[in-house]
Amino acid sequence: MATSSKGLSAYIKQSPPLDFSIPYDDTWVKDRIIIVTGGASGFGAGFVRRWATNGATVIIGDVNVGKGDALARAIRKETGRESAAHFVHCDVTDWPSQVNLFKEAVRLSPHGGIDTVVANAGIQAVDRLQEPGDLSAAEPQPPNLATMDVNVTGVLYTSHLAYYWLPKNPGSKPCNMESVPDKQTRDRSLVLVGSMASLAPIAAAPLYGTSKHAVLGLFRSLRCTSHMEGIRTNMVLPYFIDTAIVPPVAKLLLAGGAMGKVEDVVEAATRLVADTRILGRGIVVGPKVTVKQDETGEFKLVAKGTEGSTDTALWEPYADDWEEVDAFDRRVVKLLNAVEQARGWIGWATDILKLAGEHIFGFGGDRT
Numbered sequence: 001m002a003t004s005s006k007g008l009s010a011y012i013k014q015s016p017p018l019d020f021s022i023p024y025d026d027t028w029v030k031d032r033i034i035i036v037t038g039g040a041s042g043f044g045a046g047f048v049r050r051w052a053t054n055g056a057t058v059i060i061g062d063v064n065v066g067k068g069d070a071l072a073r074a075i076r077k078e079t080g081r082e083s084a085a086h087f088v089h090c091d092v093t094d095w096p097s098q099v100n101l102f103k104e105a106v107r108l109s110p111h112g113g114i115d116t117v118v119a120n121a122g123i124q125a126v127d128r129l130q131e132p133g134d135l136s137a138a139e140p141q142p143p144n145l146a147t148m149d150v151n152v153t154g155v156l157y158t159s160h161l162a163y164y165w166l167p168k169n170p171g172s173k174p175c176n177m178e179s180v181p182d183k184q185t186r187d188r189s190l191v192l193v194g195s196m197a198s199l200a201p202i203a204a205a206p207l208y209g210t211s212k213h214a215v216l217g218l219f220r221s222l223r224c225t226s227h228m229e230g231i232r233t234n235m236v237l238p239y240f241i242d243t244a245i246v247p248p249v250a251k252l253l254l255a256g257g258a259m260g261k262v263e264d265v266v267e268a269a270t271r272l273v274a275d276t277r278i279l280g281r282g283i284v285v286g287p288k289v290t291v292k293q294d295e296t297g298e299f300k301l302v303a304k305g306t307e308g309s310t311d312t313a314l315w316e317p318y319a320d321d322w323e324e325v326d327a328f329d330r331r332v333v334k335l336l337n338a339v340e341q342a343r344g345w346i347g348w349a350t351d352i353l354k355l356a357g358e359h360i361f362g363f364g365g366d367r368t
Helices: 008-012 042-053 065-079 095-108 146-168 206-228 248-253 262-274 325-361
Strands: 033-037 057-062 085-089 116-119 189-193 232-238 282-293 299-301 310-315
Touching (some): 033 042, 033 095, 042 065, 042 262, 057 065, 095 146, 146 206, 206 232, 262 282, 262 310
Parallel strands (some): 033 057, 033 116, 057 085, 232 282
Antiparallel strands (some): 282 310
16 A cells, blocks of 8 residues: 655545555454444444454444344354354443443453454434324424434444543554554554445435434544544445345335445455554445546446456545545644644633633623
8 A cells, every 4th residue: 555654644644545456365353353333234244254254353242132142153163263253232322331342342352452343333214304294283203313323323432432442452553554464463443334325315315314424424534533542443335235224115226226245345344454554544335347447537337358447346435535625624733733832821721711710600601
């Protein structure tokens, strides 16, 4: 992976746009402790199986006790390692439940730390925000916000806990684009799972689209400052993937098109988890297609085998913002730091006294 010791990447610790032709090795995850929320089924289960098979210890957090426990048992039997996978019941919408998941992961960890957290748990509940129901009723019923609870609140809980435990990982070092992945056994990595719904509206699913837009916003904010805690924050954004979360009606609407495959989502996430040189990048996972880049830089669909073409299911969104959008963040952060430095200790003391006055004596606050 090409890196630079100067400029924007050095300041915000965000690596350059991904080059998918650069190989990585699954075995780089060996001996790492990885938490996967929602890991009992779908591509969450795919993550668990692939990483455990390659030597990681994976902690499955899920509300489905039957599937989660069965998956952990099957993986331990297949790998011959009792430490390969463990199941911990976890309701991601419940703070104590998530705290317990992380504490159990530390307890089960051979080295007493956590290397990677994958905020994968997500649902597509009944999404009828724009259907108030019986218009003759005196007042509408409240909408079902379960999707927001799991997909937003749950992810925020997971991220908050990751930022507490990852820097405490024994033997780990702050993230570094110059790291040597096959030699870095300890890591500090957070992977968020968004969706194509993070990038575009999904008809008739406003709550799901809103929730995944929120995850994208979280990712784009965290990746600019994660280096302060030495954490690699990356994101996977799957298109419609052929799993149970896609309802039959959606599959009907998609008929004639194409859906993504679970194995491609697992491939994308594995690259982000295994390669410690990747910081602040996102990967869209769609149906595998044959494309060729034209003279304007645009990709066009072409026939398989066309000279200069490539088969891919993985794309990187907003690759240009490595230089453009986040340059704005860099300027703003530098400006704010400059203001703080200019005000110095006197400015800090003034603000503290003002805050004390507001809370203790009741003056100085906004009265509007």
